[in-house]
Amino acid sequence: MYDYIIVGAGSAGCVLANRLTADPSKRVALLEAGPKDKSPLIHMPVGIALLANSKQVNWAFETEPQEHLKGRRLFWPRGKTLGGSSSINAMVYIRGHKADYEHWGQAAGTDLWGWDRALTLFRRLEDNERFGPDAYHGKGGELSVSDLRSVNPLSRDFVRAASHVDVPVNTDFNGETQEGLGLYQVTQKNGRRWSSAQAFLRGAEKRPNLDVLTDARVTRVVMDGKRAVGVTLNQGGEYRQLRLNNGGEVILSGGAVNSPQLLMLSGIGDSEELRKHGIPLVHHLPEVGKNLVDHLDITLMHAANSRLPIGVAPSFLLRGVSALFSYIFARRGFLTSNVAEAGGFVKSSPSCERPNVQFHFLPTFLKDHGRKVMTGYGYTLHICDLLPKSRGFIGLKSPDPLADPLIQPNYLSDPEDIKTMISAVKFGRRVLAAPTMALHSKREVMPGNSVSSDDQIADFIRENAETIYHPVGTCRMGVDPESVVDPELKVRGIEGLRVVDASIMPSLVAGNTNAPTMMIAENAADILLGNVTVQARVMTPTPTADTTDANYSVPRAVEMERR
Known part of the structure; x- marks a missing residue:
């Protein structure tokens, strides 16, 4: 009992x-x-590239055919082990935007779920290697948050591209402002994954x-x-x-x-x-x-003109052996990489009040969640719409409790989402065309130079977009x-x-x-x-406002008392 x-x-x-x-x-x-x-692949950070293929620790769900993605069924990996998805994810430590939690507080009718409370809890949980204790970060919590120990030179050059696309370099995405390009902090400790x-x-x-x-x-x-x-x-x-x-x-x-x-x-x-x-x-x-609701993601890929990226090639074998020794004895080298080393938050349009697009930059080729091996040397930019309007549902396929559920995300069912994605792809291309990145490029592999018009970009998105694992x-x-x-x-x-x-x-x-x-x-x-x-009262009448709008508000029906 x-x-x-x-x-x-x-x-x-x-x-x-x-x-x-x-x-x-x-x-x-x-x-x-x-x-x-x-599994050692869980604890060695770069093992993330192989975990999508491990059905032992991954639910490996599949969606229903997506009408607006050319009828494709999308692969949905979710963690199925102690730690759940925190044991198979890219370890990126991001809290979100202040406005997200302001909306939660409004939807729940209480400051218990608002930004100030959320920040207090984030700080309590955190043991940040570089920051804090300060207004935004904590020390002494159980969750180790650290800088990557060994950053690929391409990731640093991605961040340097910021000045060429009129966005700031951001050294702390969980600080006062979210916008900009930067290196991600990760849930690692001493070069190992630090899952829940x-x-x-x-x-x-x-x-x-x-x-x-x-x-x-x-x-x-x-x-x-x-x-x-x-x-x-x-x-x-x-x-x-x-x-x-x-x-x-x-x-x-x-x-x-x-x-x-x-x-x-x-x-x-x-x-x-x-x-x-x-x-x-x-x-x-x-x-x-x-x-x-989930973040839909599209990738741009470039073949590199050097061997700086993490590659799948005979010439990379010696480097791999050296990295293994570095990881075993010093917990350093590319085996400590979370793969998604850098990224950023940008506005797809100057009219946006806050960033609505997120980048994840990978100094390697990574296609189809790592399930398809791409040989050679290259780099990948993941681009996702942070504030999608499309909504879907989870249902049942059968009453069998051991059967997978029905997953219907309805990606791009709202026409505004494809518009945002097209603008985001254009922005991502600008970043990869910046001088600090262009010097590494042999050619654009995905989508390729033949894809240039809005209609062509939209078609590319519908053929290739995937989840970035945030349902x-x-x-x-x-x-x-x-x-x-x-x-x-x-x-x-x-x-x-x-x-x-x-x-x-x-x-x-x-x-x-x-x-x-x-x-x-x-x-x-x-x-x-x-x-x-929490003291709650029943709300009547039911709010009918669009609760996806960050400006949505309801009367305060809940009060919080801290003991």
Whole structure:
């Protein structure tokens, strides 16, 4: 019997397990569908290039055919191991823009989810190697944030291109301003990946009041009426139940794909959708799985005229052997690279109030998530629309709890998104044409010089765009009755059940989602432990404004008290 059962040991789940077991009187189970995070490819940063092919630690989902991407099904890697996606991601530490959290606070009707509170939590979690403690950064937290130990010369020249495209060099994307080009800080410690499992679970998993179960696939939440009382799980082909103590809670932390799927499998969701699959209705909550939003990404590639990049070529073998020794004995060299070493945030148009495009620069060829090997030497610029308007959903393909869910992102369904992407590609080309980058280029490989008009660029995007791994929003938090969870992250209409992961985001942050997800878990832990109190009132009438607009606001219906 447990006081808390946490489903999913990813970016959020590991934080929760750490915080909730700090009270020795509380017994906690942390359940992970995947294996332990023992693979050396997880801990050696450059191993990211190979993790997309590892179905052992990767859900390897696939979307439905995308109407606006020429009917293609997109590959959706998601972490399936201790640490979740923080164990297979590019380790880029980005919080997002202040305006993102101002919108969250408005959507939730409380400063508990606003920028000032978020910044406090980010600083608490962080142990920054270069910055802090100061107004924006923290020291002494569990999450190690550091500079890359060995930066490729091409990444530095990418940053130097800033002056040629009229944007600043930014030495701290998580500081006062976001705009500019710069080197990314990463979630690494001493040249190794520092996942949520490394940061928060390693120190907690020895506690006697924490049980960590791996290869444990939760198939449904066990309900007694409209109260969660436990979970059913499949481990090693055998089904069994874990139960809660009186007053205990199940916490779903499976992410934007798995959490809504599990709610629906448990009878919580749109009644028509559940009826279609023969699932008994527990509670009609039609927004479960809706509001799916993700960053769509397109890549530009150049063949290099030197051997400076990380390459796949016979001439690179000797360098690789040297790098292996450097990594083993000094934790330096290109094996410590997160691959996405540099990047930036820019405005696709001067009329934009804030950056709406993000770059990730890779001093190597990387195509199709690393699943297709490109030989030779080159470099890649990933370009994504930070503030997409298109919305999709997560649904069920079948009532089989071991089947993959239906994933329908509806990329580019809003015509404004393709316009932004076209402008972003043009901006990216300007950066790569700057003198500091042009000196490295032999030729543009993707899309190639034959692609120049807006129509040609749009066609290139529709043929090649992919996810950059930031799905959120499918269990949307809000103060309105239509939201899936309230500002305390309680599932509406259900007792003893919360969702704590990226699925609760009311809107997508303008940046990478790993750090914000950890922050969500830290806030949730404070709520669960009684460190903050939320007093909510039902909102009527329901707001009808466009909640994707950063200027959207609702009346303050929640007050926060700090104890």
